[in-house]
Amino acid sequence: MKLHFRYRVILSVCFTKLSVLMYRKYGIFIFFCSLVIVALLLAACNTKTSDASPTLKTPPSTLSPVAAGVQRLIVLPDDGPDAVLELIDGAQKSIRFKIYLLTYYDARAALIRAANRGVDVRVLIEKELTGGGASNAESYQILQEGGVHVKWAPKTFRLVHEKSLVIDDLQAMIATYNFTNSSFSRNREYAVITTQPDVVADVATIFDADWSGEGILLDKKTPLVVSPENSRQRLLQLIDGANASLWLEQSTLLDDEIVERLLTAVNRGVAVRFIGPNRGDDDVAYENLQKLADAGADVGRLGTPYVHAKVILSDDSLAFVGSENMTFSSLNLNRELGIVTKDKAIVDRLRDSIIQDWKHVKQVTSTVVLSTPEGVLDWEEAELHVGQVVTVEGKIVRGYDSGKVTLLNFDQDYHNTLTVVIFPSLYDQFPQPPARYFDGHTVRVTGEVKLYEGAPEIVIESASQIEMLDAPSRASASADVSTRAGPGIDTSKLDAENGADGISWQKAGDYLGQEVAVKGEVVRTYNSGKVTFLNFDQSWKGKFSVVIFASDYPKFPESPDGFYLNKTIVVTGTVKEYKGAPEIIVDNPGQIQIVEGDGTSRDLVTPAEHGGVVAWQDAAAYVGQTITVEGRIVQSKDIGSMTFLDFSKQKNSFVAIVWADDYDKFSQPPARLYANKKVWITGEIVLYKGKPEIIIRDPRQVEVFD
Structure with missing residues (x-):
């Protein structure tokens, strides 16, 4: 029988305490007899049976559901080294640290401090x-001279590439990074x-x-992914098990079997996205990246930060984080360590990080020439x-101008459906701003269909790519009612009902496609976080609504x-139909006026009324005011x-x-866009824990002067 290390320790402690009691009660002879019994029992626990491996310890792990709050994700360089150094500085009893490369001065110093305060490091x-x-030789010497127990990794493996840390047998870190300056600041x-x-316990047992x-x-x-024992099997299972999406952020892609399984995933309809480092033309993995792109995967190479990560996100529900590279040596010959988790907080933050990185990649384009569909x-x-x-046709139901780009959408569910993208450099090629010009009209658009964050889009590079198929109802700049109604429309009914205050909200449905003023009392409002609805009847379904998107809240x-609940308003705009x-x-x-009790109306207060710009x-x-x-x-x-934009390094001063x-x-x-910039920021001043702040929900709130 070979008893697990942890159980041998527990047994030893128990019998030692028993021996002390025997000494106090019966004297030294009985005490020495007790010690002999302890030694014999521990020796028996170490006896190997003839069919047992002479070099095996067995972690007692079983994969139990992840409890809330027991796991968290560190993202570098965003989080910096503090989170890791705090783990080391907080150790009270023991530290187990296994690393491939250690050159980071602060980490070495923290380990030595721990050893000096009596921690078993x-x-x-x-x-x-x-x-x-050479770098590790220096660290080895520094740690050893500082009182740290340090060993070279065993030669059992080609390399010990694992990056793990166990603190007091209570916390474990499983990482993709070495302890170097670049890991914490640039990768x-x-x-x-x-x-x-x-x-x-399992990470500690592997270390021991x-x-x-x-x-x-x-x-x-076990949720652990360990090379050379099970890494290949577990990662192939993760790839093969994906049904909808498979996102990878990896430092390389050189393993043939992994590449084949990824291609198979693409062919069965899984949305595969791969982000790697931008190594230029010298990247030995480029051939495999091109294979993925040609098969239909989204493949991008990121310049900054440098991708040293080794992570996989499957179906937005299962995440792998570890030291394993996508190479034969890493999976089959090295000592590596990773973990698979379904912890929602980790999955959500990993997804958000990959989304942000994808926005800055240089995409690997397919070399496959596709035939263009006719018609x-x-x-x-x-x-x-x-x-x-392709050439597509449809009605634009939403036009949005962010100030930096115009987005034309064919469906209110604009996050997942086709978007036509027009950049400001083309605005002067249209008679009006494109968001206003095309909104509500049927268009025909020609261009290459690309994917952006998983949704299709066509980027307009010339005004000739988009054609309006119905006559614009707002081509004239005149504000009279007949012009706003559009050509060929009988406006006599509108003239009679509109009056000075606008038509009744109950009749708004009679003026689809027309720009009118509608009057009514707002009796119900609903803010979903993404959009606000102003309703004029408690039974609001199928009836007229005013819609305000979150991007316009500021x-x-x-x-x-x-603000508008229980107020009578007059709202001006084009009446559209959505779901009937x-x-x-x-x-x-400015589209909404509030009608006072005497029948007069007032416009919404604008920032300019607060005296312009303030320091x-x-x-x-100005708490509670928009300035x-x-x-x-x-x-x-x-x-x-979140990102904090501070105007002073002193606490409790204004922040955006x-x-x-x-x-x-x-x-x-x-954080990068506005660093060290002189700015104007417009928004409502609110207090949080006594400190004034503005929430920026849209880049149009910020004007940069240098």
Whole structure:
């Protein structure tokens, strides 16, 4: 029988305590007899049976569901080194640290501090680095002289490439990164921090086995992915099990079997996305990346940050994070460690990070020449022709101008359906701003269908690519009612009913496609977080609504759902139909007037009425008001869930905040985009824990001056 290491320790402690009690009660002779019994029992526990492996320790792991709050994801370089250094500095009893490359001064210093305060620090480090081991030799000597127990990794493996840390047998870190300056400051890296007891115990047991030069046996249910024992099998299972999507952010792609399984996934309809580092023409993995792109996968190469990550996200529900590269050596010859988790917080943050990185990749384009379909397609067919030049036709139901780009959509579900994209350099080729000009009209668009964040789009590079098939009802700049109604429309009914205050909301459905003023009392509002609905009847389904999208909230002095509730308003705009009900989309507070009790109306207060631009130091004097604040961003920090734009390094001073949900509206990560820039920021001043701040929900709220 060979008893597990942890159980031998527990047995030893128990019998030692028993021996002390025997000594106190019966004297020294009985005490020594007890010690002999302890030694014999422990020896028996180590006896090997004839059919047992002489070098195996067996982790007792079983894969149990991940409990809430026991795992979290570190994202580098966003989070910086503090989270990891705090783990080391917080150790009270023991540290097990296994690493391929260690040159980071602060990490070495933290390990030595821990040893000096009595923590049992053991470091297992690779000696034979690819390209030479001088850096690790220096770290080995520094740690050893500092009182740390350090060993060279066993030669059982080609390389010990694992990056793991176990603190006090209570926390474990499983990472993609080495402990170097570039890892914490320039690389895209990830790590899972877990307190799940069986996982922590397994990582510790693997360390102990490698420390003593023994082997391991893995439970089939373990969430750990370990080379050379099970990495290939587990990663192939993860790839083969994907049904809808498979996203990989990897430092390389050289394993033939992995490539074949990814191609198979593409062929069975899985949306495969691969992000790797941009190594230029010297990338030995480029041939495999091109194979994926030719098969229909989204493949991109990222310049900054440098991709050293090794992660997979399957079906937006299962995540792998580890040290395993997609190479034969990594999967079959090295010591590597990773973990598969379904923890929602980890999955969500990993997905958001990959989405952000994809926005900045240089995409690998397919070399396959596709035939162009003949004739005009319905816009809904565009997604079937990615990579092809097609002509599509449909009605634009939503036009949105962010200030940096115009998006024309054929469906209100614009996140998942075809979008026509027009950049400002082309605006002067149209008689009006494109968002307004094409909104509500049937168009025919010709261009190459591409994917952006999984949705099809056609980018317009010339006005000749888009043709309006119905006459514009707003071609004239005249504001009289007959012109707004459009050519060929009998306006006598509109003239009679419109009057000075507008038509009744109940009659709005009679004026589809026309620009009118509609009057009524708002008796119900609903804010979904993405859109606000103003309703004029409690039984709102199938009846007229006013629609305000979240991207336009900052233009209003208060949240529209609360501001307009129980008020009588006159709203001006084009009446459209959505799912059988009439609506007007409002993208500017100037479209809405509030009718006072005496029948007069007033416009919404605008920022200009608060005296123009104020210095950031004076922002606290305008709490509850929408103003424009002026200053220079002296510090910007992205913590993953939000970005802080600080105008001073002093606490409790004014700050602007951008939530992670809005990052995709900006051309670059906000922390980078606005760093050290002089800006005007417009929005409502609110207090959070006594500190004034503005929430930036749209880049149009910010004007940069340098």
